[in-house]
Amino acid sequence: MVKKECNPLHIDYKKCIIEDKLLQVKHSLNNNVPDLTTVWTIEIDPRDSKKVIDFIRSTQDKDPISLQHIKRIKKTEDLKRLKVVIISTTYIGKEADVIDLLNATNIKYELLSNETQIPLIGPSTKELVNQWSKDYWPLTWNGNPNDQILNDYVFDMEFIKKILTTISNISEKELTKGNKYPIVSAFVDPLNKDLITIAVDERNIKDGCSLDHSIICGIKSIAKLQREMLTNDKMNMTSYLCLNYDIYTTHEPCSMCSMALVHSRIKRCIFVRPMQMTGALLPDSGDGYSMHNNKILNSQYEVFEWLGNEFDNIPILCNNICC
Amino acid sequence: MTLPDNENDNNVASHKMYMGWAIKLAKYALDHGETPVACIFVHYKSKQIVAYGMNDTNNSLTGIAHAEFMAIEQIKSRFPNDPIGFNQFCSDCIVYVTVEPCIMCASALKQLNFKKIYFGCGNDRFGGNGTVLSINQDKSTVNYNGVVYKQKSIPGLYRREAIMLLRYFYVKENKRSPNPRIKLDRNLDKDNFPQINWSHYMNNNLFGQEFGLHNLSHFQTMDDIEEFSTIDWNLIDSTYDNILNDLQLETKHFKLNEYKRLKV
Numbered sequence: 001m002v003k004k005e006c007n008p009l010h011i012d013y014k015k016c017i018i019e020d021k022l023l024q025v026k027h028s029l030n031n032n033v034p035d036l037t038t039v040w041t042i043e044i045d046p047r048d049s050k051k052v053i054d055f056i057r058s059t060q061d062k063d064p065i066s067l068q069h070i071k072r073i074k075k076t077e078d079l080k081r082l083k084v085v086i087i088s089t090t091y092i093g094k095e096a097d098v099i100d101l102l103n104a105t106n107i108k109y110e111l112l113s114n115e116t117q118i119p120l121i122g123p124s125t126k127e128l129v130n131q132w133s134k135d136y137w138p139l140t141w142n143g144n145p146n147d148q149i150l151n152d153y154v155f156d157m158e159f160i161k162k163i164l165t166t167i168s169n170i171s172e173k174e175l176t177k178g179n180k181y182p183i184v185s186a187f188v189d190p191l192n193k194d195l196i197t198i199a200v201d202e203r204n205i206k207d208g209c210s211l212d213h214s215i216i217c218g219i220k221s222i223a224k225l226q227r228e229m230l231t232n233d234k235m236n237m238t239s240y241l242c243l244n245y246d247i248y249t250t251h252e253p254c255s256m257c258s259m260a261l262v263h264s265r266i267k268r269c270i271f272v273r274p275m276q277m278t279g280a281l282l283p284d285s286g287d288g289y290s291m292h293n294n295k296i297l298n299s300q301y302e303v304f305e306w307l308g309n310e311f312d313n314i315p316i317l318c319n320n321i322c323c
Numbered sequence: 324m325t326l327p328d329n330e331n332d333n334n335v336a337s338h339k340m341y342m343g344w345a346i347k348l349a350k351y352a353l354d355h356g357e358t359p360v361a362c363i364f365v366h367y368k369s370k371q372i373v374a375y376g377m378n379d380t381n382n383s384l385t386g387i388a389h390a391e392f393m394a395i396e397q398i399k400s401r402f403p404n405d406p407i408g409f410n411q412f413c414s415d416c417i418v419y420v421t422v423e424p425c426i427m428c429a430s431a432l433k434q435l436n437f438k439k440i441y442f443g444c445g446n447d448r449f450g451g452n453g454t455v456l457s458i459n460q461d462k463s464t465v466n467y468n469g470v471v472y473k474q475k476s477i478p479g480l481y482r483r484e485a486i487m488l489l490r491y492f493y494v495k496e497n498k499r500s501p502n503p504r505i506k507l508d509r510n511l512d513k514d515n516f517p518q519i520n521w522s523h524y525m526n527n528n529l530f531g532q533e534f535g536l537h538n539l540s541h542f543q544t545m546d547d548i549e550e551f552s553t554i555d556w557n558l559i560d561s562t563y564d565n566i567l568n569d570l571q572l573e574t575k576h577f578k579l580n581e582y583k584r585l586k587v
Binding site: 203206207208209210211216219220222223226227230241242254255256259260262263264265277278279280285286287289291294296297298318320321322 | 465
């Protein structure tokens with residue numbers, strides 16, 4: 001993690017664009033409604049606040065939920081006592097364990113409760129800080145949390161350009177060969193960046209079928225590779241599905257393929273051409289699924305759209321094709 | 324000869340037969356270490372079973388080898404080098420699957436234009452036919468000809484049995500975990516079943532058409548229809564060692580050419 005000002009990449013934090021080329025694709029809906037998490041609170045005498053602050057200092061690094069974006073202490077309604085957020089219920093769930101932890105200190109407390117809900121992460125604007133502070137619990141403003149997410153991404157721009165050049169050239173050739181579905185994807189193994197699996201849409205080949213989209217074909221060929229390695233006993237034990245793979249694809253994936261990538265546990269997908277009607281990643285494509293960012297699903301992945309015009313040789317497809 | 328082409332000529336008795344096959348196959352999957360989800364494809368006009376599938380994710384090392392994809396592969400092998408024949412055939416098939424298709428499978432079934440989907444219980448984590456998303460009713464998932472359309476998908480056939488098989492699976496998993504729970508039977512709930520909010524999947528009209536007017540009250544009360552209100556323990560507690568053979572025989576009966584000749 002580098003400091004924002006030391007990041008060698010040029011990042012436009014407002015527009016969420018990296019190096020003027022890669023647009024971070026997020027679910028734009030529900031940005032004004034926070035995800036909530038519950039915390040343990042106690043009430044104390046103001047004179048005990050120093051002890052409580054020491055306690056918070058000693059636990060905050062162990063808590064899996066960061067509470068940096070909230071104020072820990074607020075006055076009770078009668079203004080005589082203080083209500084304090086001590087730890088998240090994710091960190092310690094059982095009341096008895098919390099009591100044990102508190103008893104190990106000499107804090108005098110009352111009304112231990114796990115009924116307070118706070119936003120899981122801070123809001124993107126200062127205006128929302130005021131709103132959420134009123135609605136949930138007092139918050140502090142440390143800037144847009146997405147800035148840190150953007151700053152923490154790792155990009156090898158040269159590598160990305162090289163791969164996109166490869167798949168765009170194959171895509172162009174497929175069209176001239178008469179393939180009505182010149183859609184191409186590249187799968188990059190996180191453990192070995194030289195191991196690149198290229199997959200071409202096979203709907204148009206002789207024994208293909210309507211579901212043989214490039215991403216499905218790629219997932220199947222990686223599984224085949226892994227099965228072969230397993231039988232040859234060369235299997236790397238850390239290989240599991242397409243865990244942490246980066247996928248590069250010429251056209252925005254459809255609902256089937258974007259969900260297949262969720263099932264395959266990939267890390268990142270970069271695509272070039274949006275599919276306005278059938279795409280399932282951009283918030284304004286198709287039904288606005290943003291499949292990579294759906295919190296109900298058990299895993300998520302990063303998505304970026306390439307904005308530069310370097311790969312304009314990728315054929316534009318009919319609107320009503322699922323990719 | 325033409326068979327009646329009435330959408331509503333399916334009665335609950337025939338649903339029971341087809342979904343019964345799928346439940347048995349799911350039990351077989353459970354007994355062989357796979358997730359207990361399975362499906363049966365039925366050729367609509369001849370009413371014959373033409374394909375079947377069960378989860379194969381562990382064995383195949385892919386996250387996408389779901390029951391529906393395995394059955395689709397079987398259909399594909401009937402049409403070597405004939406993608407158009409394959410597509411047309413899928414349009415003539417009805418899917419019976421024990422658990423609501425996940426979003427990926429829902430999209431695959433929609434792109435292949437399957438005639439109708441019947442399922443047992445909803446899929447709270449991934450369901451693509453009404454629980455998490457409604458791919459079958461959406462505008463962005465088009466069929467292989469690029470046509471936007473709505474596909475019917477109906478839940479509730481052997482719903483409790485499908486839920487029980489999943490519960491058996493999770494209890495089994497606990498046994499393998501490093502810290503197995505001691506009183507397993509305590510965790511295996513055999514008496515309580517969640518309600519089903521039918522309106523997530525279909526409207527009142529379709530419900531009446533599918534399950535008959537005598538069942539209409541269940542749409543509001545969100546419980547199982549009469550024919551599936553008592554759990555068939557015998558169905559899910561038996562073992563089905565021969566089911567793969569039996570299903571192979573069933574699907575072999577179906578010869579597309581013969582059927583085509585009949586139609587002429």
